[in-house]
Amino acid sequence: MARDLLRVEDLSTRFFTGEGQVNAVESVSFDVREGEILGIVGESGSGKSVTALSLVDLVESPGRVTAGQVWLRNPDLAEEFPDAADGEFVDLRELPKGLRRSLRGPTFSMIFQDPMSSFNPSITVGEQIAEAVEVQRRAKANPRSTRSRTQGYGLASYLVDGVVPGRDYTEDASHERAVELLEQVGIPDPAERADEYPHEFSGGMLQRAMIAQALAGEPDLLVADEPTTALDVTIQAQILELLRDIQAERDMSIVLITHDLGVIARMCDRVGVMYAGEIVERGTLEDVFDDPVHPYTQGLIGSIPDLDDPAPRLQPIEGNVPSLLDSEMDERCYFADRCPKAMRDCLEPPGEREAGGEEHAARCVLVDHEYDELDALPDDYFEPEGGDR
């Protein structure tokens, strides 16, 4: 079995908004092995994207990672920072901020859902990728200076820019590397396309360019947040093939975040299902798809119309995705109000239990005992008192 590259333990991320505290990620644990594609699936508001951002340390104010550890296998760093180390692993959250940032690129990289808004529209695609290459090159030379143009170089630089607007930040070597990267992600005529602006690229081509940019630092782990959601199904197929090819070539690990169970099934070895900020079930693809124990996972699978064998009637999950406002979340199983098998036991927060099989685990009391109708919660248990339904 491949070694772990990353171990996430009890990671929690909160957003402190005007309306109150939002518990976007709630004590999430999983590990990522070397050379695997790990899938995280969930509906909107399940916390899957915030989990991704928390991994690469990109959660922005008013959000903050409030608890947990992200252990990265890196013997060199473990030696340098013994206080934050556990064997060969080092807790990223204990490292100095500058060093953490310098890991972005050579260790982690991320691609996002919408390539159009991830590129600067006024700079050529090639230049933007060359810049990523340049940042990595400088970071290698001096880990403390990893600023890119978008972060600026201070007042002096600002004044110089005013006088010499076309000042190049990238060297020819970086530009050549950018063209090489564009070629590797399957962009035809990469040398010419490198001089074009983002609006001259189609959605699929721009997503390829974003992957090229993410590969600039030769990362060990690529975090892909809904990389094909904005694309048509035929273009999605191209991008998924590309991701799988570069994963195999470079023996990278990929964390693939999506709402599409089909994408998970095609790409992933193991999968975690998120609901209301928690991973409610995880295991191998077979565990989760063929033998799901959590009623949410079962409901999710029952909601999807089958392309090859259409069922006469879908089995949806009733109700709606819950609010993640701390003040509105009771200490209980967060799925209980929509769960067809909710029982008295579900009013306690369920811990994660092993569900048979080496990898299979779920946050559900049904792992321990069968559904008992005598113990069931009344249908209207979660209706607000004096409510109108």
Next chain:
Amino acid sequence: MSDDRTLLEVEGLKKHYAENATLLDRLLGNERQSVKAVDGVSFRVEQGETLGLVGESGCGKSTTGETLLALEEATAGDVRFDGESVFEMTGAERAEFRRRAQVVFQDPFSSLDPRMTAGEIITEPLVVHDIADREERRDRAKELLERVGLSAGQVDRYPHEFSGGQRQRIGIARALALDPEFIVLDEPVSALDVSVQAQILNLLEDLQEELGLTYLFIAHDLSVVRHISDRVAVMYLGEIVERGPVDAIFEDPQHPYTGKLLESVPRADTSERGRRVDALEGDVPSPRNPPEGCRFHTRCPYAREACRAEVPGTYDAGVSGQRTACFRAVESHEYWESDPLDLDAADVDGEGSTAEADD
């Protein structure tokens, strides 16, 4: 489900959007370019059935829906609703058509006025058509709310108080307010999460059965289209490339584009794992300047010289009622004698347009 009475008949429908000529174009006498969003589409919808109109973004499926309801002015072609030509209707006839044919839009967040209550939104069609007084309208709104799975007590709430799925229910209630016979459902579930999507699909099926509705269901999601449709039409670049009974289209597609589309869809099943997809290469060409001959020939793995030279008609293929716009369905066609197209060369031809492919 259908009793074989044609409710809607679309014949050679075209919708071109003209681009404004720039001053330079005028001085140079350049021809004005137009975007050929829908370019000669024909189909029928039978009473009580669901016709699925499926295609990728920019293929013209939504424009087809809007144009056949006369929400957009057609460039050419004819639409007959219950035997009457929609584009020639005047005054009272047009009003009656507007009552009988309704539409539900994709985005439940932008298609409801945030300053109107659910009740006002649902009964606005009644106000427009001057039906019923205030009290009766309110009763009707409550009845419709219950009909679509909300509660009568929510009649005075505003859209922001509802979730996405609930808002889409309000959109459906509004479409039902005038007792229509025909509803164009334009991507009604694509903005929703899968668990909520399934609720709405079930609701639409229930309503169809109870009220005898006829649907034109426009979507890009093939699994959803297969689930809900009786017959399907597949669009590519402003044209219908294949149509027929749903099972035939999904199990034995006759057009190479339909086949590629189906192959691309990731199935939510463990057998999907590691499946290599022979993905369709390249992007959709620009609808400003669609390829000569068969519009799919620049990406088609079976393309031959004949596909570039000649525009295909529609031919019977597969089961009864299945029609495809591909020469390969015609045994005696000269396609079979012509040379294979060099796809790479074709790529170079289409290169200038790939950048504009996305809309």
